[in-house]
Amino acid sequence: MLERPSPDDWLLWRRTYDAYGFSPLEQINDSNVDDLRVAWSWSLPPGPNESTPIVHDGVLFIHGYGDEVQALDAETGDLLWQYSRRLPRGTAPSVKRGMSLYGERLYVPTSDAHIVALEARTGRVVWDKPAADREEGYRMTGGTLVARGKVMVGTTGRVGGGNYIVALDAETGDVAWRFATIAQPNAPGGNSWNGLPVEERNGGSVWIPGSYDPVNNLAFFAPGNTYDTGPLRDPVSTPGVTSDALYLDTTLALNPDTGELVWHFQHQANGQWDLDWAFERQIVDLTLDGEVKRLVVTTGKQAIFDFLDAATGAYVSSIDLGLQNLVTAIDPVTGARTDGARPWPWAAQPVRADGSEYTGAYDVDVDVLRAFHR
Incomplete structure (x- = not known):
């Protein structure tokens, strides 16, 4: 169902595993959009509501601010059921960007760093398990990705040692594996800090849900930048030590069965710029030089689009929309960046460290990627 959803359904944050974010429905078009009228409305809880509704079999599932999940009849707007979570004392509600429908269950991240499995028909709690320790400062502001029986989600927060991606067993809620988004000492990339x-x-917060490639059995996640720029600003001269700061601003390709890192590609080394390469990884099949290649496409706040081989992570190409002034050159073979004169990251210019965000929608029928950048 998730690999080939009905056109009427929207089952994940970006609708499909490949994160296209595009509906194939054709009833509404440029000739009749002016005729649309309100059929019904439903008020969301006060606060930042950023979660995309899930739609399946005529039911609309909403994940609202304050950890409320509601199931509505999509035709009438009638409330079918509601789940409201009581948060522990001292835990504030946090924004969420998505939940997942997998089989007959909804998998919902909570503000106290739990995952709750709800029966989709009734809202009954099937299991409720911690994915991280909220008392250590971990939060979950992204959303779940469920594939091959694993509920995967990234943590967020300014926590010593960084964040991680955790997978829970979809049936039981037991933790299956964890992957640290900050390279650890005495491990690959551990000397890059x-x-x-x-x-x-x-840093290394994962605040956007992952995507999944069933052809290569890879789950793609996107850690963001650091929260403490000073220690990375001036590179040390110790042989073998760099300030690249893996796995910040990196595409991670993980085996969902084991959590093993299959490949990685760092889009912006030394991630102190608040230029998060943290947005969705879209999986597209493009014809290049007469050959169809499966690629991962993504961007950061700089509005540079990178194209990577989905199976290997090999760099293919980039497109710079001309909205940034940090990167002056991109190696056509490796994708390595050359930065201009290094500004201090907290200065207003020339680095643009504001709230730029990217949302993309890929229409496979006409081979067009629509990018919305603010």
Whole structure:
């Protein structure tokens, strides 16, 4: 169902595993959109509501601010059931960007860093398990990705040692694996943090749901930048030590069965710029030089689009929309960036460290990627 959803359904944050964010329905078009009228309305809880509704078999599932999940009749707007979570004392509600429908269950991230499995027909709680320790500062502001029986979600927060991606068993809620989004000492990439001890490394928040490639059995996730720029600003001169800061601003390709890192590609080294390469990884089949290739396409706040081989992570190409002034050159073979004169990241110019965000929608029928950048 998730690999080939009905055109009437919207089952994930970006509708499909490949994160196209595009509906194939054709009833509404440029000739009749002016004729649309309100059929019914439903008020969302006060606060930032960023979650995309799930639609399946005539039911609309809404994940509202304040950890409320509601099921509505999509035709009439009638409330079918509601789940309201009582948060522990001292835990504030946080924004969420998505939940997932998998089989007969909804998998919902909560503000106290739990995952709750709800029976989709009734809203009954099937299981409620912690995915991270909220008392250590972990939050979950992204959303769930469910594939091959694993409920995968990334953590967020300014926590010593950084964040991670965790997978829970979809049937039981037991933790299956964790992957740290900050490279650990004595592990691959562990010497890329300017000599910092692990407790002084932070960031790598995953605040956008992942995508999944069933052809290569890979789940793609996107850690963001660091929250503490000073320790990365001036590179140390220790041999073998860099300030690239893996796995910030990186595409991670993980085996969903084991959590093993299959490949990674860092889009912007030394992630102190608040230029998050943290948005969706879209999986597209494009014809290049007469050959169809499966690629991962993504961008950061700079509005540079990178194209990577989905199976290997090999760099293919980039498109710079001309809205940034940090990167002056991109190696056509490796994709490595050359930055201009290094500004301090907290200065207003020339680095644009504001709230730029990207949302894309890919129409496979006409081979057009629509990019919305603010």
